[in-house]
Amino acid sequence: MDSAALLDLLGNENRRRILRLLARKPCYVTEISDYLGVSPKAVIDHLRKLEEAGLVESRVDDHRRKYFSIARNLRLEVNVSPYQFGTKSAYPASPSLDMTGCRYLSLHVEQGDPEPAGEDVEDLTAELERLEGLENELSMAQRWVQGRLTDVMDRLSARFGENGRFYAEVLSALANGAQTTNRVARKVDAAPDVVEEVLTSLAESGLVERDGSRWQLTTRG
Amino acid sequence: MDSAALLDLLGNENRRRILRLLARKPCYVTEISDYLGVSPKAVIDHLRKLEEAGLVESRVDDHRRKYFSIARNLRLEVNVSPYQFGTKSAYPASPSLDMTGCRYLSLHVEQGDPEPAGEDVEDLTAELERLEGLENELSMAQRWVQGRLTDVMDRLSARFGENGRFYAEVLSALANGAQTTNRVARKVDAAPDVVEEVLTSLAESGLVERDGSRWQLTTRG
Numbered sequence: 001m002d003s004a005a006l007l008d009l010l011g012n013e014n015r016r017r018i019l020r021l022l023a024r025k026p027c028y029v030t031e032i033s034d035y036l037g038v039s040p041k042a043v044i045d046h047l048r049k050l051e052e053a054g055l056v057e058s059r060v061d062d063h064r065r066k067y068f069s070i071a072r073n074l075r076l077e078v079n080v081s082p083y084q085f086g087t088k089s090a091y092p093a094s095p096s097l098d099m100t101g102c103r104y105l106s107l108h109v110e111q112g113d114p115e116p117a118g119e120d121v122e123d124l125t126a127e128l129e130r131l132e133g134l135e136n137e138l139s140m141a142q143r144w145v146q147g148r149l150t151d152v153m154d155r156l157s158a159r160f161g162e163n164g165r166f167y168a169e170v171l172s173a174l175a176n177g178a179q180t181t182n183r184v185a186r187k188v189d190a191a192p193d194v195v196e197e198v199l200t201s202l203a204e205s206g207l208v209e210r211d212g213s214r215w216q217l218t219t220r221g
Numbered sequence: 222m223d224s225a226a227l228l229d230l231l232g233n234e235n236r237r238r239i240l241r242l243l244a245r246k247p248c249y250v251t252e253i254s255d256y257l258g259v260s261p262k263a264v265i266d267h268l269r270k271l272e273e274a275g276l277v278e279s280r281v282d283d284h285r286r287k288y289f290s291i292a293r294n295l296r297l298e299v300n301v302s303p304y305q306f307g308t309k310s311a312y313p314a315s316p317s318l319d320m321t322g323c324r325y326l327s328l329h330v331e332q333g334d335p336e337p338a339g340e341d342v343e344d345l346t347a348e349l350e351r352l353e354g355l356e357n358e359l360s361m362a363q364r365w366v367q368g369r370l371t372d373v374m375d376r377l378s379a380r381f382g383e384n385g386r387f388y389a390e391v392l393s394a395l396a397n398g399a400q401t402t403n404r405v406a407r408k409v410d411a412a413p414d415v416v417e418e419v420l421t422s423l424a425e426s427g428l429v430e431r432d433g434s435r436w437q438l439t440t441r442g
Contacts, residue, residue: 004234010299011232013225019306024410025386055301069303073371075364076299078231080276081313082291085240088360092302092368099365104355106327107362122439124377125428129396129438131373134325135366136397139309141328142359143296144320147313149352150294156345165246175350176357189245207346217350218343 003087006076009053014038015046019070022056026069079146083153083169105141109134163198166190170198171207171217179214224308227297230274235259236267240291243277247290300367304374304390326362330355384419387411391419392428392438400435 009015017036021027029047033040047068050056057071073092079085099107109130149172156171157164166188173187181199185192199215202208209218230236238257242248250268254261268289271277278292294313300306320328330351370393377392378385387409394408402420406413420436423429430439 004237006299007228007231007237008234009232010228011230013229016225016228016306016308019301020410023302023304023306024390070301070306072301073303073367074299074301075367076297076301077360078227078295078297080240080291080293080295080297081244082294083244085237085244085291087237090360090364092371093361093364095365095369095372097361097365097368099362102358102362104329104351104358105362106329108325108327119376119380121377121380121426121428124373124380125392125396125438128370128373128377128393130325131366131370132393132396132398135363135370137323137325138359138363138366139298139311140314140318141320141323141326142356142363143311143314144316144318145352145356145359146294146296147318148316149349149356150313151316152345152349152352155340156342156349159340159342159345169245171346172349172353175346175353177353189241205342207342217346 003076003078003089005053006074006089007078007087009049009055010076012046014042015050018043018046018050019055022068022070026059026067028065028067032068077142081146081150083150083165083172107134167198167202170195170202174208174215174217179216181213181215184215224297224299224310226274227295227310228299228308230270230276231297233267235263236271239264239267239271240276243289243291247280247288249286249288253289298363302367302371304371304386304393328355388419388423391416391423395429395436395438400437402434402436405436 014036018032021032021035029040029043033043036043047056047058051058051068054071055074056068058066058068060066074089075092076087076089078087153168153172156168160167169188170184173184176187178184178187181192181196184199185195188195199208199210203210207218208215235257239253242253242256250261250264254264257264268277268279272279272289275292276295277289279287279289281287295310296313297308297310299308374389374393377389381388390409391405394405397408399405399408402413402417405420406416409416420429420431424431428439429436
């Protein structure tokens with residue numbers, strides 16, 4: 001689901017409380033309504049929105065009572081900086097995804113086959129601890145990267161003078177994987193002809209290279 | 222600022238559009254109003270909320286016109302899973318933060334003194350590219366960790382039987398750094414005496430250890 005729809009859903013305190021409750025255990029409407037102190041009608045309305053978005057699902061138990069639970073894993077990241085308002089949402093990657101091919105980071109937890117030798121509780125607990133530790137370090141690393149990125153963007157802006165901010169953003173879009181003029185234009189939210197002009201001027205300074213319809217940062221020899 | 226207040230602010234499409242616009246350049250109220258097709262009155266109201274939260278700031282220029290810009294870096298992460306609805310918001314870490322002490326990951330970008338030798342545009346562009354690459358890999362790593370965590374929690378739940386889910390969450394809270402009964406209780410959103418009972422039972426199985434009023438996962442010899 002897209003980040004905008006997710007932010008609209010999460011922008012409501014009662015929907016957040018419902019998700020927090022369902023993350024603890026599957027619940028019936030009346031349980032949620034009692035816990036939240038909100039009318040069943042309002043709860044049903046929130047659940048319908050969450051269900052339509054695929055965040056929540058319902059099942060009917062042996063006593064024909066309908067109970068709700070969280071349907072899927074989802075992750076949302078929002079970055080706000082003087083150069084960026086970026087949102088990213090994604091489903092968790094498969095545990096068997098190969099992370100060893102990363103260029104800029106290595107993880108010091110066992111990878112590859114996620115199936116441990118046994119289902120020993122002590123092994124699982126130890127793995128839980130490593131994963132929680134890794135998660136905290138990854139969060140810290142992302143905050144560190146965001147700080148450095150803003151720092152580099154400040155310096156680039158200063159170097160290009162009057163339109164420095166815009167030049168820096170075009171470079172950032174290229175660095176982040178945009179290759180065609182149109183994609184860069186969409187990332188920096190500007191008209192393609194304006195972006196084309198900036199890219200041409202950056203190419204004249206030798207900072208970017210054109211290869212047919214694709215642009216890339218010049219790699220230094 | 223706390224995650225709930227941030228999610229309330231970001232849950233509005235027009236406020237997101239204002240932030241996206243301001244991330245491109247500082248703007249006057251009338252510019253924002255024209256761009257968004259929203260009345261100046263509504264824009265002023267959104268800006269006031271964003272300013273009160275410290276996300277946006279205003280300055281008066283030489284022509285006594287007030288313009289608005291993004292005030293600060295901020296990062297928000299939301300995890301939704303059958304075991305968790307977690308939100309975390311934080312300011313970016315200082316670029317000079319030492320990341321070499323991490324236990325579970327290493328970053329393959331130059332660290333330490335963030336001041337490059339010169340202010341050479343090519344150096345800055347190359348650094349920009351590395352940082353954007355690292356940021357993407359960190360996001361992928363976090364999605365991978367979230368997938369593995371859910372996997373481990375599923376297995377732990379299955380191992381503990383009927384109340385497995387709750388036992389797994391108590392272990393997860395300990396693994397994530399909670400040490401006292403009260404802190405664990407707050408994390409899993411349950412009564413302290415219930416949590417104390419679970420911790421005592423886990424201690425009897427040798428999975429956790431008590432040291433005075435603190436609990437921790439048993440480290441294996």
